Amino acid sequence: MAALDPPLAELLPRWLARQRWYTGKGSEPRLRQVGVLRVPGPSEGDLPVDGAVDPAVDSAAGGLVGIEDLLVLDESPRTPVLYQVPLAYRDAPLEGAAPEALVATAEHSDLGTLWIYDACHDPAGAAALLRALTEELELTGEGLHDGGPQDSSRAHGHRTGLLPALRVLRARVLGGEQSNTSVVIDTVDATTTAEGAVRPVILKVFRVLHAGDNPDVEVQQALALAGADRVPQPVGDLLGQWPGPDGQQVNGHLALAQEFLPGSPDAWRVTRGALERGEDPADRARALGEATAEVHTTLAVVLPTAEPDVDARGRLMTSWGARQAEALLRVPALRQRDDEIRAVFTAAVDADWPRLQRIHGDYHLGQVLDVPGRGWVLLDFEGEPLRPLAERILPDLPERDVAGMLRSYDYAAASVALAGGLDAETANAWATRAREAFLDGYTHLARSDPREQPALLRALELDKALYEVAYEASNRPDWLPVPLRGIERILA
Ligand SMILES: Nc1ncnc2c1ncn2[C@@H]1O[C@H](COP(=O)(O)OP(=O)(O)O)[C@@H](O)[C@H]1O
Numbered sequence: 001m002a003a004l005d006p007p008l009a010e011l012l013p014r015w016l017a018r019q020r021w022y023t024g025k026g027s028e029p030r031l032r033q034v035g036v037l038r039v040p041g042p043s044e045g046d047l048p049v050d051g052a053v054d055p056a057v058d059s060a061a062g063g064l065v066g067i068e069d070l071l072v073l074d075e076s077p078r079t080p081v082l083y084q085v086p087l088a089y090r091d092a093p094l095e096g097a098a099p100e101a102l103v104a105t106a107e108h109s110d111l112g113t114l115w116i117y118d119a120c121h122d123p124a125g126a127a128a129l130l131r132a133l134t135e136e137l138e139l140t141g142e143g144l145h146d147g148g149p150q151d152s153s154r155a156h157g158h159r160t161g162l163l164p165a166l167r168v169l170r171a172r173v174l175g176g177e178q179s180n181t182s183v184v185i186d187t188v189d190a191t192t193t194a195e196g197a198v199r200p201v202i203l204k205v206f207r208v209l210h211a212g213d214n215p216d217v218e219v220q221q222a223l224a225l226a227g228a229d230r231v232p233q234p235v236g237d238l239l240g241q242w243p244g245p246d247g248q249q250v251n252g253h254l255a256l257a258q259e260f261l262p263g264s265p266d267a268w269r270v271t272r273g274a275l276e277r278g279e280d281p282a283d284r285a286r287a288l289g290e291a292t293a294e295v296h297t298t299l300a301v302v303l304p305t306a307e308p309d310v311d312a313r314g315r316l317m318t319s320w321g322a323r324q325a326e327a328l329l330r331v332p333a334l335r336q337r338d339d340e341i342r343a344v345f346t347a348a349v350d351a352d353w354p355r356l357q358r359i360h361g362d363y364h365l366g367q368v369l370d371v372p373g374r375g376w377v378l379l380d381f382e383g384e385p386l387r388p389l390a391e392r393i394l395p396d397l398p399e400r401d402v403a404g405m406l407r408s409y410d411y412a413a414a415s416v417a418l419a420g421g422l423d424a425e426t427a428n429a430w431a432t433r434a435r436e437a438f439l440d441g442y443t444h445l446a447r448s449d450p451r452e453q454p455a456l457l458r459a460l461e462l463d464k465a466l467y468e469v470a471y472e473a474s475n476r477p478d479w480l481p482v483p484l485r486g487i488e489r490i491l492a
């Protein structure tokens with residue numbers, strides 16, 4: 001049987017531990033493969049080799065030996081984490097590849113030296129993954145050295161049909177700090193040979209996998225199919241199947257593709273820029289409030305809603321308690337505010353609640369794009385990455401998104417002040433004005449004014465700030481003062 005030397009089992013953990021999306025920072029992964037899928041290469045006509053389109057991808061499909069998508073379980077943390085690692089094998093180095101794209105080189109018993117790339121960083125790998133979605137391919141481990149009849153993993157592609165068939169020209173990984181890996185793929189309409197406009201799409205490869213429908217796929221598709229243009233047009237998705245913890249097969253999304261909106265800065269950049277230039281934030285914030293209400297109104301119609309019954313209230317109280325406990329672990333000084341925090345949550349549980357519905361779930365300024373000629377467009381409906389998927393897919397309080405955005409205006413002002421660009425008082429006044437304008441815009445198009453539910457809004461802002469304490473402690477300790485000051489303000 002063909003073999004790799006060193007074997008992947010030795011090479012992969014070292015590489016995985018260095019990835020931004022590896023959740024066990026600082027610890028050594030202990031990996032067990034639970035699935036492997038063979039991904040057919042890019043379509044004929046993808047990545048043309050005649051240099052007609054982009055010389056940078058001339059050699060993209062040449063030298064490719066195979067692509068496989070590994071599902072590996074890291075058993076080192078208390079709760080094991082399942083990762084998706086698509087790999088592209090080549091018999092020669094990929095010209096122009098970024099150093100971080102190479103996972104390792106290894107000797108194959110039949111093929112000689114192989115260069116093993118993160119398939120997301122290999123244009124042929126990304127084109128092949130996109131093809132699996134757009135051509136609705138069925139993927140299995142059949143034909144692979146370590147796949148075979150004993151391997152029960154599967155995947156199938158699904159195309160929404162909202163965009164025409166696509167032919168890939170080139171691909172590049174989107175930089176920046178991300179929980180998943182996103183690849184921007186330039187395509188043209190495959191149904192015509194005429195010179196058409198380049199249509200960029202973004203392929204988002206989920207790195208941490210969960211059993212169940214990914215809300216980013218489900219919620220965005222529901223909105224787009226209802227005709228909403230407040231989300232990018234979805235191209236399709238890849239749904240996987242693998243053996244779950246007790247051996248039963250589970251389903252979960254592996255990837256999605258959607259329209260890419262170039263030249264569209266996110267609201268975080270736009271907002272900070274306005275603040276640095278001393279511009280009044282009110283008009284933009286009001287428009288964002290309106291866009292948010294528009295999306296909430298559609299979601300309440302196209303996806304299931306629920307009564308805020310005793311169970312729902314109990315679940316929320318439990319999750320608030322867990323957040324408080326987690327934040328306390330990170331910042332023990334918060335213990336002094338324990339009773340005050342609990343009192344805010346208790347007051348909210350007993351307040352009037354609106355009907356529960358699907359929401360964005362991790363709403364902040366970085367999740368919204370300012371699209372020329374279209375206005376605010378919302379991205380990333382995955383919910384908070386630190387919250388269990390089972391909770392993220394339940395109908396929730398729309399005020400959670402409102403509170404998320406209110407916190408984000410606070411963050412924008414505080415981050416400019418933290419960088420020395422503004423005194424704290426001016427920053428606070430600016431944030432207050434932006435927050436009020438956002439609420440005015442929301443109220444204008446929603447059925448209710450969130451300010452009429454002060455206890456609920458206060459608890460949800462506090463909950464978000466406690467989440468941010470845990471998030472910043474793990475990812476950006478220098479920013480911890482931002483949510484801590486937020487907590488002070490909310491409790492004042
Ligand atoms: N459809 C899109 N068009 C343009 N830019 C996008 C699109 N989708 C994502 N992006 C960019 O990629 C970034 C990360 O995307 P996101 O879906 O939030 O991924 P993650 O879950 O990894 O945070 C966004 O902040 C945005 O800048």
Ligand SMILES: O=P(O)(O)O[C@H]1O[C@H](CO)[C@@H](O[C@H]2O[C@H](CO)[C@@H](O)[C@H](O)[C@H]2O)[C@H](O)[C@H]1O
Binds near residue numbers: 178366407
């Ligand atoms: O976009 P993600 O789904 O990865 O969200 C996570 O990271 C966010 C930071 O990038 C974090 O947001 C926090 O910082 C933002 C500024 O960088 C700020 O606008 C948000 O209000 C604040 O919550 C988010 O909480 C986290 O889930």
